[in-house]
Structure formats: structure tokens, C-alpha cells
Amino acid sequence: MNQDQLKHLVGRAALDYVPAGQIIGVGTGSTVDCFIDALAARIAETGLAVAGAVSSSERSTQRLQRHGIHVLDAGEVTGLGVYIDGADEIDGQGCMVKGGGAALTREKIVADLAERFVCIADESKLVQTLGAFPLPVEIIPMAAAQLTRRFAALGGQATLRAGVLTDNGGHILDVRGLSITDPLAFETEVNQWPGVVTVGVFARHRAKVCLLGEMRGGAGGVRTLTF
Template sequence: MFNTLKKSVAKFVLKYVPKNSIIGIGSGSTINYFIKELSNISSSIRGVVPGSLVSEKKIRKCNIPIIDLNSLENLDIYIDSADKVNTSMEMIKGRGGALTREKIISSVAKKFICIIDKSKYIKHFDCCVIPVEVIPMALRKVSEEIIKLGGMPKYRENFITDNGNCIIDIHNLYIKNSINLEKTINNISGVVSVGLFCMRKADLLLVSYADKIKEIY
């Protein structure tokens, strides 16, 4: 069922893609469906800035030009999915490990559209798992700081990010003030990026249900 919902929202979001634009694209199963849909209108866009090497490979197979973010002053639109989104349109991302590149691209985009199925839309984060990209030599130090915050750090074994770093997944950490927590974790020496997308929230959230796509601003 959820694959059907993902396909629906991936097709629906095409109407928000401006003609002759350069767009940013994240990663994940929903975005994989979006890339397939985007291939049908590839002639109407100038290119794509991919948020992961996996997405880049899929985009190249569709013969869509890849654009280097460093060549752009800004980006027309960024489209991505999320692991969880709350009613304040704050997001948790990083299950696929591409959180840092995705956070960079979203910070440059004029508009951020998040597309999800209904299972990802929740009222509060509470104790959701939070991925953190960490420089390898700082794994112990970062883990100790996470424990001080009340969380349980778990090293994601046999996983290396596109940037050559590691992932720590934070469990059992109650998220009371998500923006403050994002800042606090980002400020830990050795942290590259945290999977809380709360300072740069989505501008538009598209949630796929069996009978409709809900647009939330």
C-alpha cells in the first residue's frame, strides 16, 4: 500500500516543478519514484543537483544533466522526502545516510517541498531515532556527549556516508525543543550534521493518503 502512496505523491509533485529550472533532489524510496516521473519531463528542466550518489546514478540513467551546486548562487526548488515530519513541518532525515548533502542543498533552495506517505506524518517527534553524521575519529567523543544529553547512541555498523564518515543513530532521546536540540548536537565537535531539519523546515508538505494528496503550508 505504501508504495502506491509514494508513487502517487511522486507524480503529484511534478506540477510544482518550474519549467526551465534547476532543481535539487534528495534520496530515498519516494524520491526514486520521483526521479522516474521527472524523466518524463526532463526536456523542460535544465538539470538536477542530487543529494546522494545513489540519486545521482539514477538521474544520470534518465539522461538528466547533473549540476554542481558550487556553480549556482541559489536553487529554484528542492524536493525530498523524510523519515518523519511533525505538524510544525519539522523533519527527521538521514536513515539513508545522505543528511549532510541534503541539508546543504535545502539551505540553498528558494523553496523546499517535502513529499511523504501518511505513515511518516506524526504529531510530535517524542523519542524518534535521530541520525548523526560523525567524523570517524570522533565517534567516542560524540557518543559520550549524546549520553550526557540523555540519548542512547548506536553506531551504524558497515555503513559509510558519501562523504566518507560514519553514522550514529540516537535512540531514546526525548525531543522537547527540536530547534535547540539541532543546534546543540550540531555544536558537538566531530559532528558533521544532525538529521533534525528544524531550522530549515519544509515550505510545503505533500502527504499522500489513499484518497487524496494533502497540501500543507
Template sequence: MNKYVNKLKKYACIEAINYIYPGITVGIGTGSTIKLFIEELKQVKHLIKGAVSSSKESTKQLIKNKIKVMDLNDISGLQLYIDSADEINKNKQMIKGGGGALTGEKIISSFSDSFICIVDENKIVKDLGKFFPVPVEVIPMSINYVCSQIKKLSGIPKIRKSFITDYGNLIIDVFNLNLENPLYIENKINSISGVVSVGLFIKRKADILLVGTKQGVKTYF
């Protein structure tokens, strides 16, 4: 099963390389699909100025593949951000943060001119939140307060055990949220004091979705 899923992921990764052009700076997400993408990116690393990484994990892999890593604060613009998703709908709205890198991912995607999301067909859903919780990165001292506020939204908060983010924070995985209006929920959670970032990518959804399927890659603009 894993080999089959990885094959579909790789289809999407190879298609994403077609969006790389000479002189571009590329934002890089995090996760198993992005590991495969970096393996493809190294084949054309001579074309790019460098990459901006969303996590320590991706930075290590970029360095391993001798791809130049750039600091977001040292560049004036970012043309392209490429990442995957825990689940995504055909409106290109998604849940991210299963790997805990949601804050870096949200910052870089928001800074980028274009966001391409690459997934296998198993990540496509009709309704967000039925299979994955919504991760929320939280400053440690606010954990109990944030949980109490999430409960007021009918969410069921569960603190992720033995996990610290790259920024020294905690993750609350929120189950049972009503995501019929996901932008409202994204804004509502973001407004809670102590919340650093929420793994709903609604306001900053993908511009292009590349889906690896048995029939090849399907593209949604």
C-alpha cells in the same frame, strides 16, 4: 503493503511535478520516495536546466534517466528542493538520514529557495523521535567523544554498522532523545566538535508538505 505504500508515495510524487516550471534547477533528495519521484521527473526533464543531487545513489538514478546532474558550486541559485523524510509532523519539522545522506540533503535544502517534502501518510507523526532515531554524521576520529556528549543529552547512541557516508564519515543513530524542543537539540548536537550534520530538519524545515493518502494528496503550507 509495499505496493499500497508505493501507491501513496506516487500520489505525492505526481503532485510535486506540478511545482516544476520551465528553466528551473531542482535539488533532489534521496530514498525510496525520491526514486519514484525521479521516474516522474524524467517525463518533464525537457523543462528543467538540470538537477542537483544529494547523494551518489540519486546521482546514479538521475544519470540513468538522462537527467542532467549539476554541481551545487556551479550554480548561483536553486529554486526548489524536493525530498522525503523518515518522519515529519504537521509543522513540517522532520527527521531525515535513515539512508545516510543527511549532510548532502541539509546543504542543498538550506541553499534552496523552497523545500517540498513528499511522503506517504504513514510518515506523519505527532511527536518526532518516537519511531525513528536521530542520525548524526560524525568524523571518524571523534566517534567516542561525540557519543559521550550525546549521552549527556540523555540520548542513547548506536554506531551504524558497516556504513560509510558519501563523505567518508560514520553515522550515529541516537535513540531516546527528548524532542519537546527539537530546535534546541538540533543546535546542541550541531555544536559538538566532530559532528558534521544532524538529521533534525527543524531550522530548515519544509516549506510545503505533500502527503499521499487514501483520499489523494493533502497539502500543508
């Protein structure tokens, strides 16, 4: 079983966390694509009713709508029971690095609406310390040079992600070389820097559950981590 098959496995496992008749939060990325497809198949097979979804990206919105799943604007809801999304990294406390797909700001907005964040990921995303994956930071362009210097002072090397605009029209800095030993303190600090829209550390909005696809003796399985 390869990495793509593990993504399909955890995408299906996440269906157990979908509350019938409610609006759910849906994230972004290849693993979430698997969840959306599994959700649509379950609706077709069993008649599972969901009242709709709040999506964190145009990409996921389009996929949901192609399956006939109603998408609501975040401003139309006051809360969500669950938000299901992937991660680029997740540690043993449920803190994550997210934003490889450049949707981190909208992901954090939707996560803030939800009572519970369910992370779906394959085993390669589980780490002891965040930072091996380049940290995405959505920024205001005029602050790029100053923010690059500030990350350098922390030991990080920030580079502008070429040719990428977020759904909000922002730019992305990818920061390499960090070791984020205190994710909540790091997120709190960087979010205060002028020019930062959102830093891709999810500590305040950490996962409550992680469904981790992993190999077990040549076969795939799902391990459930709770935080």
C-alpha cells in the same frame, strides 16, 4: 493502496512544484526515486524542460543521469527555486528528521541553496514530536565515544551504523530514545558539538510544503500541508 503506491502518488504530485526551465534540487530515498521516475516520464510525455538538477547523493545522481537529466555540482549554482526530498519524520511545523539513507549532510547543503523545501512522504512519517525514528548524525569517527556519552546525557542511546560510510566518507550514529520537543534549539546545540558533521534534524531548513500520501476510504490521496 500500499505504502509504495502512496510514494508513487506523492512523487507525481511533486511535479506541480517543478519550475519549467530551472535547476531543481533533488533529494535521496525511495520516495525521491519515485519522483525522479515521474519527472523523467513527464519530460518524455510533454517535453517539460528542466535546466538540470543538483543531487544530494550518488544514488540520486545515477538515477537522474540514467534518465538523461543533467546533474550539476552544487558549486555550479548560486541558488535553487525548489528542493524536493523525503523525510523519515515530519512534524506539524515542517521540521523533519532525515538521514535514514545516510545522505543528510549533502541533503542539508542542497536544501540551503533552495528557496523552498517541498517534502514528499507517506502518512506514516507525520508525527507530533520528532524522535521516534532513530536520529541519524554524521560524525568524525574519533568523536564517536564522546558523542555517545553526550547523547546519553540527553536520554538517548547512540549506536554506530555498522558497515556504512556516507558519500563524504563519514560515519553515522543512530540515536534512539529521544523526544525532540524544540527541534531548532536541539539542532543548534548538537551542531556545535565537536565531531558532529551534521545532525539529522532539519529545523532551520524545514519544509515549506509537505505532500502527504494517505489512505482515504480504501483509496489513496495527497494532502498538502503548508508551514
